[in-house]
Amino acid sequence: MSKNTAASLLIAFFSTTLFSSVFLFYLIFKPSYLDCIGDADWNIDDARFVGTVSFQMHKKEGLAVITGKVDGETETNVNRLVYFNYTQQFRTRILHTIRIVKTFSDTIDDEKLEAILSQFYLKKGGELTLTVDEYHSAYIFSEANVPYLYCRKKG
Structure with missing residues (x-):
């Protein structure tokens, strides 16, 4: 596996993890109006x-x-x-x-x-x-x- 492919996979993994965490945080702590x-x-x-x-x-x-x-x-x-x-x-x-x-x-x-x-x-x-x-x-x-x-x- 080339360095570019590995770097792209790492970026995709961390981006997905970050967005999933933010979405989950929102669902848990959203205002209950x-x-x-x-x-x-x-x-x-x-x-x-x-x-x-x-x-x-x-x-x-x-x-x-x-x-x-x-x-x-x-x-x-x-x-x-x-x-x-x-x-x-x-x-x-x-x-x-x-x-x-x-x-x-x-x-x-x-x-x-x-x-x-x-x-x-x-x-x-x-x-x-x-x-x-x-x-x-x-x-x-x-x-x-x-x-x-x-x-x-x-x-």
Whole structure:
């Protein structure tokens, strides 16, 4: 084998190794920014919530925005922002509410929502455990292996 061939093979080997290492490093340490929106239609016993839920998560902090109506009422609205911290273990994220902001159009009593929504949306310190799976251009959120929300990626 000539010196030129050996040098070319060494350069190709080290270049491939370098690019593979950089790509693997990117896959492992890429930012885990999640930004999505989904339509919710949740039925619990005789109570029903129909609306929109969006999530933004980045660097262990997040925001959930929930808007909609309960039991088909036209006068009663849910419209609140839920700020939270989360921990992540593989695909599972545990969300802890740190602040809830009810907008001026949020006209429902929390007692009525307790039958439908998780404490995560209702009070500071509430908790929600979700498994997040990426599916095409969306995320599938599930709680205890039950689908919770089909959340379309934004942007």
